[in-house]
Amino acid sequence: MSELTNRIGLTKKEYTALTSTMCKGCGHDSVTSCIIAACFELGIDPTKVAKLSGIGCSSKTPAYFLSRSFGFNAVHGRMPSIATGTELANHTLKLIGVSGDGDSANIGIGQFVHAIRRNVNLVYIIENNGTYGLTKGQFSATADYQAIDHYGDVNEYQPIDIVELAIELGATFVARSFSGDKQQLTTLIKAAIGHKGCAVLDVISPCVTFNNHDTSTKSYAYVKEHDIPLQELGFVPSFEEITVDYKPGEAKEVELHDGSRLILKKIKEDYDPTNRMAVLMALEKSFKEHNILTGLVYYRKDLKPLHELMNLPDRPFHEFTENELRPTRAQFEEFIKELK
Amino acid sequence: MTTQKIINNFTIKIATTNGTGSQSANNILFKSLVRMGTATSAKNLFPSNIQGLPTWFHIRTNPKGYQAMKRFSEILVAMNPTSSGQDLGEVKEGCVVIYDSTVISIGQEKPGVTYYAAPMSRLAKDNFDTPRLRTLLTNALYLGVISYLFGVDKKIITQVVQDTFKKKQKVVDVNLKAIELGYEYAKGNFTKKDPYFYAPDNKFQNKIIIEGNQASALGCIFGGCTVAAWYPITPASSFSETLDAYAKRFRVDPATQKKKMAILQAEDEIAAVGMAIGAGWAGARSVTGTSGPGISLMNEFIGLAYYAEIPIVICNVQRVGPSTGLPTRTQQADIIKCIFASHGDAKHIVLMPGTVEESYELTASAFDIAERIQTPVLVLTDLELGMNLWASDPFKYCDKPFDRGKVLTEKDLEKIKEWGRYADADKDGIPYRTLPGNPHPLAPYFTRGTGHTQEAGYSEDPAVYQANMHRLGKKYKTAVKYLPKPLISGDKKSKFGIISVGTTHHAVVEALDTLKDKNHIPVKYLRVLAYPFHEDIKTFVQECDKVLVVEQNRDAQLMSLLKMDLDGSSAKLSSLAYSDGLPIDPDVITHKAREVFVS
Known part of the structure; x- marks a missing residue:
């Protein structure tokens, strides 16, 4: 029996890569498998994807998915500038960036902020475990107030909430998920891929070695208990002509830039991911109640991604020739004349 | 009057206040003198300030066309009461002082000095309506006075004013009115003494x-640069701003109105160089323009580009360090920092133009070199070159085809079975690369700053690490043949040599003439244009008995590199490392050369 292939004739295996070197049970491996599943199911052409990362456990993971894509493991906290430069040079590539809480909320917070401000066309996944794994268990800036680390030390500082910060900064697509909820995460990755602009995905991804203990607020057990999904998610890719049945008022459809649709079925109260003020209120409330809201948190479709703001040509810059890039002799002579 | 006329062989120093519009007036004077065909150079000595601090402009005319700055000037135009004490103190017998007598009083006149008192602020006040206009046009007034006293062609000044303010007829009119006022005042009140x-x-x-920064920006346009990321810093900002202006002029597709150049002001220099690296990785020719503090911030990323072998161009317009230093003064103290930027065994290709024409040509070629060698190329200019206007022969149209280096396309990959991103296939140390988006199954690889195999896989294997580092060393040696050769001139038979770099050149050429004509010491001269050094430098030193290395820093950085690279030459080398923030005076070189060569 031949293996199952997707709409571009690739098997799921062709979206995998090297074997992971994460610790057994690491949340990051689940994120990796969700990226693989999302890309396979969407039939993404891996040769049109670039995988980018900074430094840290999370940043190693692009080696473990999409072996047919180019990858760039840059320096600590600076993945967004690499993504920005890549988009300027060749915006026909789909950029998937993987970062961590230390990479994006500590050393790289400046680049995180400005990538959002410029609406860099990037799926920006932050594998958030509140701790530094590779350097063995120090707190990161997303560690909760009074959280207790692997060594029993208490965090005395206020946490940075990546989701709330991203919305404040004007992000166009902000979601939060949990590496333990593969269905939700895979759907959100698909939607992020369909979005044009900076799609921020804060994924709580427990560190089994340094931050999964009983007193941790980023452990599997804690997150499971406090995870409040905002919606039940459905996804209709652009290439499928499917109508989804739901009663009026029961669900909301979000049409993404690539024509795919994210179906948000209401779970509890009326949550509108396009109402920025209401979204921030809901986040504040959940923060006080020690709950973790997951799902599509915030969305707006009306802003252009960076390369459109900069009015760049349709083709990648490496294809441009001398004739296309240099002034003509006549233009040059005119220019020189003006300098006399 | 019995004194003989001194024609086209003197310096005017204009002392004004920053932010008052004196820059425009000074540039108009300089341009007018060049249009008269006189061999004139200009140096703008300005403070790190928007408005209020003293600033000086030296306009030097001399029969041989020397471009160096002499510290001494025959004529002082004193417009700034804040600095007038110092300015007037430096005046010697035989000098001329023109001063704004509304705001400056001379006190006791010095013997043998000619004074011309013109109440320029009052004339401006009496003739113009607003305080701003009065301030601005006080400067145009001294143009009129200078024009009358020394014979700057008024027709040419008028043309230059019109060209400078092109479409702003009102600005042209008031400037010309102020110039006329100054001229008429001088005519009516001064007797030429x-x-x-x-x-x-x-x-x-x-x-x-043209300014050096403008010339470098033009080099980027001709070098095929398509992505520029930058962070504002003196004295490099005008490089990126001019590049933006040139992109708007030359890179907008008339059919689609799309811009074939992405210029982005980053949040800091780290992001700026990161963007350039991302773009270089993805196949664009990319640049970032900065100065010393920016280079310091970029170090980690420059090491990544070196180790991952990503082409980028960095233009460093050097200013005075350490730290914030003297942001508006000139120095050549980043040479070693740039060559060895970043930790570990990183080393880089550095190009060092000394003229505006070289800024244009070497910057354009930097993109070829970066792609050919797959590494960062740093173009080192300095504030003196970058931010001064220079008279130059017209640039030549650059029609050299781009050298995109070893890039494997999809078609290339169809012909070969195996490929390793970091394999030394041609035994020259330069590997082959593919560009993201290349759909061939062999094309993709994983770029990383960690240790890697020939196939770009992660590795901590000692043999693999060492072999890769040695290949990078080999690649660096291969680079030499793609770099500009040093320029050798002067008296080729002499056993005495001078080596210099960058803008120090302008003082050296003047010193060479003085040494030959006045001291009867013929000297041969080599100017370094690039690092790693060319073999010709070794030969030059071998053929000399004594070599003086002249550069503008404290610790003799260029000489240290020569000593490091040229075995057994140390005893021959003497150093003149001079740096006080202003361009080196040729007399300093002449003096030192006499000491070294005669002793």
Whole structure:
């Protein structure tokens, strides 16, 4: 029996890569498998994807998915500038960036902020475990107030909430998920891929070695208990002509830039991911109640991604020739004349 | 008056206040003198300030067309009461002082000095409506006075004013009115008592006038640069701003109105170089323009580009360090920092232009070199070159095809079975690369700053690490043949040599003439244009008995590199490392050379 292939004739295996070197049970491996599943199911052409990362456990993971894509493991906290430069040079590539809480909320917070401000066309996944794994268990800036680390030390500082910060900064697509909820995460990755602009995905991804203990607020057990999904998610890719049945008022459809649709079925109260003020209120409330809201948190479709703001040509810059890039002799002579 | 006329051989120093519009007036004077065909150079000495601090502009005319700055000037135009004490103190017998007598009083006149008192602020006040206009046009007034006293052609000044303010007829009108006021005041009140005159000449005919930063920006346009990321910093900002202006002029597709150049002001220099690296990785020719503090911030990323072998160009317009240093003064103290930027065994290709024409040509070629060698190329200029206007022969149109280096396309990959991103296939140390988006199954690889195999896989294997580092060393040696050779001139038979770099050149050429003509010491001269060094430098030193290495820093950085690279030459090398923030005076070199070569 031949293996199952997707709409571009690739098997799921062709979206995998090297074997992971994460610790057994690491949340990051689940994120990796969700990226693989999302890309396979969407039939993404891996040769049109670039995988980018900074430094840290999370940043190693692009080696473990999409072996047919180019990858760039840059320096600590600076993945967004690499993504920005890549988009300027060749915006026909789909950029998937993987970062961590230390990479994006500590050393790289400046680049995180400005990538959002410029609406860099990037799926920006932050594998958030509140701790530094590779350097063995120090707190990161997303560690909760009074959280207790692997060594029993208490965090005395206020946490940075990546989701709330991203919305404040004007992000166009902000979601939060949990590496333990593969269905939700895979759907959100698909939607992020369909979005044009900076799609921020804060994924709580427990560190089994340094931050999964009983007193941790980023452990599997804690997150499971406090995870409040905002919606039940459905996804209709652009290439499928499917109508989804739901009663009026029961669900909301979000049409993404690539024509795919994210179906948000209401779970509890009326949550509108396009109402920025209401979204921030809901986040504040959940923060006080020690709950973790997951799902599509915030969305707006009306802003252009960076390369459109900069009015760049349709083709990648490496294809441009001398004739296309240099002034003509006549233009040059005119220019020189003006300098006399 | 019995004194002989001194024609086209003197310096005017204009002392004004920053932010008052004196820059425009000074540039108009400089351009007018060049259009008269006189061999003239200009140096703008300005403070790190928007408005209020003293600033000086030196306009030097001399029969041989020397471009160096002499510290001494024959004529002082004193417009700034804050600095007038110092300015007047430096005046010597035989000098001329023109001063704004509304705001400056001379006190006791010095013997043998000619004074011309013109109440320029009052004239401006009486003739113009607003305080701003009065301030601005006080400067145009001294143009009129200078024009009358020394014979700067008023027709040419008028043309230059019109060209400068092109479409703003009102601005042209008020400037011309102020110039006329100054001229008429001088005519009505002064009797010419000094010997200094300008006269039309044929020395500087057909010259263009351009700043080094403008020339470098033009080099980027011709070098095929398509992505530029930058963070504002003196003295490099005008490089990126000019590049933006040139992109708007030359890179907008008339059919689609799309811009074939992405210029982005980053949040800091780290992001700026990161963007350039991302773009270089993805196949664009990319640049970032900065100065010393920016280079310091970029170090980690430069090491990544070196180790991951990503082409980028970095233009470093050097200013005075350490730290914030003197942000508006000139120095050559980043040479070693740039060559060895970043930790570990990183080393880089550095190009060091000394003229505006070289800024244009070497910057354009930097993109070829970066892609050919797959590594960062740093173009080192300095504030003196970058932010001054220079008269130059017109640039030549660059029609050299791009050298995109070893890039494997999809078609290339169809022909080969195996490929390793970091394999030394041609035994020259330069590997082959593919560009993201290349759909061939063999094309993709994983770029990383960690240790890697020939196939770009992660590795901590000692043999793999060492082999890769040695290949990078080999690649660095291969690079030499793609770099500009040093320029050798002067008296080729002499056993005495001078080596210099960058803008120090302008003082050296003047010192060479003085040494030959006045001291009867013929000297041969080599100017370094690039690092790693070319073999010709070794030969030059071997053929000399004594070599003086002249550069503008404290610790003799260029000489240290020569000592490091040229075995057994140390005993021959002497150093003149001089740096006080202002361009080195040729007399300093002459003096030191006499000491070294005669002793």
